[in-house]
Amino acid sequence: MGLYERYLRSRISRYDGEPPAHIALVITERDLLERGAYDTLADFFEWAFEYATRVTVYVSVLDSAAVPTLRRELEGLETPRPAAVRGPDDTDAADAPIQIGIGLGGKHEFTRAVRTLAERVEAGELSAEEIEDGDVETNLIFPDEPDLVIKTGAERLSDFMIWQSVYSELYFTDVNWRDFRRRDFLRAVREFCNRSRRFGT
Numbered sequence: 001m002g003l004y005e006r007y008l009r010s011r012i013s014r015y016d017g018e019p020p021a022h023i024a025l026v027i028t029e030r031d032l033l034e035r036g037a038y039d040t041l042a043d044f045f046e047w048a049f050e051y052a053t054r055v056t057v058y059v060s061v062l063d064s065a066a067v068p069t070l071r072r073e074l075e076g077l078e079t080p081r082p083a084a085v086r087g088p089d090d091t092d093a094a095d096a097p098i099q100i101g102i103g104l105g106g107k108h109e110f111t112r113a114v115r116t117l118a119e120r121v122e123a124g125e126l127s128a129e130e131i132e133d134g135d136v137e138t139n140l141i142f143p144d145e146p147d148l149v150i151k152t153g154a155e156r157l158s159d160f161m162i163w164q165s166v167y168s169e170l171y172f173t174d175v176n177w178r179d180f181r182r183r184d185f186l187r188a189v190r191e192f193c194n195r196s197r198r199f200g201t
Contacts, residue, residue: 008186012051015193019051024146024168026160028060029070029103031152031177038077040180045079045098047185054097055081056142058160061103064088070102086141099142106162113139136163148192150185152177169195 012019025044031037041057048055059074061067067087075085083098088108094101116139120126126135137143142164149161149168153176161168171188173180 002183005183005186008183008190012186012190012193015190017193019189020147020169020192021052022054022056022144022146022148023048023052024056024058024149024161024165026058026060026149026151026158027177028153028158029062029066032059032070032073034178037177038073040177042077042079043182044180044185045081047182049080049097051189052147054099054144056099056101056144056146056161058101058158059103060158060160064103067102074100074102090141093138093140094142099144101142101160104141105159107159109141109161110136110163140164148188150188152180 027041032041045055059070061070071085071087074083077083079098081097083100084094084096085100085102086092086094086104087101088103088105090104091112113136117126117131117135121128121131140163142161145164145166146161146168148171149165150171150173151158152173154172154174169192171191173184173188175184
């Protein structure tokens with residue numbers, strides 16, 4: 001580990017606030033076409049679990065035909081904790097320390113959750129008046145709320161975790177995924193620890 005990375009880790013340890021327990025990463029399918037992209041992702045998991053207990057990765061996909069190949073590659077990736085990989089046609093929630101969504105847009109996920117609740121109301125299992133936030137959350141593929149969301153390459157979040165990330169701290173870096181290193185990750189954690197979270201207030 002380089003001197004600058006040691007400096008960043010030292011700065012993080014001096015903050016009074018807790019580091020992020022749930023870290024989310026947003027990348028694109030094009031990012032994963034770059035040489036060494038999956039190695040960087042494997043490294044990212046190692047870096048993240050030095051601080052977090054859960055990591056979510058969302059891979060934004062423009063061409064749905066790429067989903068099966070991406071899924072095979074991601075399911076074959078060696079990870080430091082168990083991983084659950086979900087595609088746009090999956091319906092069951094991801095319950096693992098590592099959650100990976102491929103092309104599963106937030107609008108699509110939220111719409112499906114609302115449709116499921118509507119079907120339960122129609123079946124008489126639930127009344128519309130009884131529906132609360134928790135009922136929506138239990139029907140999302142990724143029900144957990146990330147503390148920190150990292151987006152590489154541009155200041156645009158994409159259609160990702162619309163419900164879950166409403167109170168997350170967002171960190172945008174102009175560093176592209178192919179150039180993303182531990183120091184860039186540590187900068188994101190340092191920025192998180194330096195912020196005063198307001199949770200929408």
